[in-house]
């Protein structure tokens with residue numbers, strides 16, 4: 001159903017070898033989590049593969065996709081520098097591969113999250129952070145990811161918030177909203 005060979009070749013061309021490797025690691029990790037939580041493993045694998053498809057686009061490519069799909073011009077502002085590839089990636093994979101909306105959503109939400117995230121969205125968000133070399137944050141988040149994906153999300157969001165605060169930056173509003181929403185669920 002999905003042309004994995006084509007997607008794989010496109011990614012190899014679009015991404016540096018380091019980022020391509022990261023994408024495959026996230027895909028494998030997402031597949032494992034999907035199996036653990038009994039959801040479609042292939043969808044999770046594909047979403048993991050393509051989540052950073054737009055990460056190495058240049059300014060002109062970003063502008064082209066933003067115009068074509070009427071996305072917010074705000075995404076070109078420096079504060080959205082690390083976020084814009086999620087919004088663009090979601091429309092790119094729709095146009096190039098006609099991927100299912102749930103896969104597109106997982107790509108859209110993988111950087112800052114959203115309170116309406118599905119289990120697949122959360123799996124991609126978490127896999128992106130834990131499919132990395134071991135360190136204390138990765139190890140704790142991995143353990144939590146298999147116990148309760150929401151607890152892994154809370155841990156990762158809090159860790160990110162602390163890191164940003166240390167650098168005098170604020171977390172994206174969507175992430176703050178999501179963190180508060182998830183914390184309330186456990187009160």
Ligand SMILES: [Fe+2]
Nearest residue numbers: 051052110111
């Ligand atoms: Fe990303």
Ligand SMILES: [Fe+2]
Nearest residue numbers: 022051052128
């Ligand atoms: Fe990533």
